[in-house]
Amino acid sequence: MQLARVIGDVVVTRKDPGLMGLKLLVIQPLTPDRRPAGRSLVAVDSVGAGVGEEVFFVRGKEASFPFYPTEVPADAGIVGIVDQWTLT
Amino acid sequence: MQIGRVIGTVVATQKNPKYDGAKLLLVQLLTPDGAARGTPVLAVDSVGAGVSERVLVVQEGRAAGEALRRKLAPVDTAIVGIIDRVETGGDRPIPQAPKAEASERAGRRPRQS
Numbered sequence: 420m421q422l423a424r425v426i427g428d429v430v431v432t433r434k435d436p437g438l439m440g441l442k443l444l445v446i447q448p449l450t451p452d453r454r455p456a457g458r459s460l461v462a463v464d465s466v467g468a469g470v471g472e473e474v475f476f477v478r479g480k481e482a483s484f485p486f487y488p489t490e491v492p493a494d495a496g497i498v499g500i501v502d503q504w505t506l507t
Numbered sequence: 508m509q510i511g512r513v514i515g516t517v518v519a520t521q522k523n524p525k526y527d528g529a530k531l532l533l534v535q536l537l538t539p540d541g542a543a544r545g546t547p548v549l550a551v552d553s554v555g556a557g558v559s560e561r562v563l564v565v566q567e568g569r570a571a572g573e574a575l576r577r578k579l580a581p582v583d584t585a586i587v588g589i590i591d592r593v594e595t596g597g598d599r600p601i602p603q604a605p606k607a608e609a610s611e612r613a614g615r616r617p618r619q620s
Contacts, residue, residue, distance in 0.1 A: 420531075420548065420549035420550070420582065420583060420584055421546070421548055421549060422517075422549065448546070450546050450547065451514070451515060451533055451547050456546040457546070465523065465581075466521055466522060466523065467521070475517070475519065475522075475531075475549050477568075477581045477582060477583045478583050479568050479583055480568060481568040481571075481572070481580075481581045481582060481583050482581065484525075484579045484580065484581040485523055485581050487579050496581060498522060498523040498526070498581045498582075499519040499521065499522030499523060499526065499531075500519060500520075500521040500522065501517060501518070501519045502518040502519055502520055503517075503518050504515055504516065504517045504518070504533060505515050505516050505518075506514055506515040506533065507514060507515060507558045507559060
C-alpha cells in the first residue's frame with residue numbers, strides 16, 4: 420500500500436455498471452516526507468475520504484475487494500484514512 | 508519478494524475492517540546491497556517486525572492476503588519474514604585453483620580475483 424493525499428474527485432456519468440454509486444477520487448501518492456511520489460491517479464473510495472486528507476491505497480484487483488460481491492473494475496482503491504505516521 | 512527495512516509506523520483509525528488488529532508499518536525497499544530503492548510503502552505485518560529491522564516483503568495481493576490470513580483482504584503488501592542475513596556473491600568469478608609453483612607461473616600474468 421502507499422501513502423497518498425486526496426487532491427480532487429472525478430464525475431463519470433457513462434461508466435461500467437460495476438462503478439455505479441462509487442466515489443472516485445484523484446489521489447497523489449506521497450513519500451513519508453510528503454513529497455509527490457509518481458503520477459496522480461484515480462482511486463475508488465470505500466472509507467469516506469475527503470479532499471485534502473491523507474490516505475493509504477491498494478493497487479490491483481484487491482481494490483475491488485471492499486465491494487465484494489459486486490465486481491468493480493478498479494485497479495486502485497483507498498482503504499484507510501491516515502491519522503499519523505512516525506518515522507524513526 | 509523484496510528486501511526492506513522498517514522505517515516507521517502508521518496509525519489509521521478509519522480503515523477497511525479487514526485491517527482490524529493488523530499492524531501497519533512503513534518499509535523502505537532495498538537492493539540486496541542495502542541501498543534504498545523507490546518510495547517507501549505501507550505493509551501489514553504478520554511476523555512482529557520491529558522498527559529498523561530488515562524484512563522480507565511480498566508485493567502481490569494474493570500472497571499479502573494469505574499473510575494476513577484473511578480472505579478478500581484489500582492488501583497488496585505484507586511483511587512475511589525478518590531477515591537474519593543477506594549474502595550476495597556479486598560478480599566475483601569462481602575462485603582460482605591453488606597457486607602453482609613459481610617456476611610454472613614464470614612468464615604468465617597472475618589472474619585477478
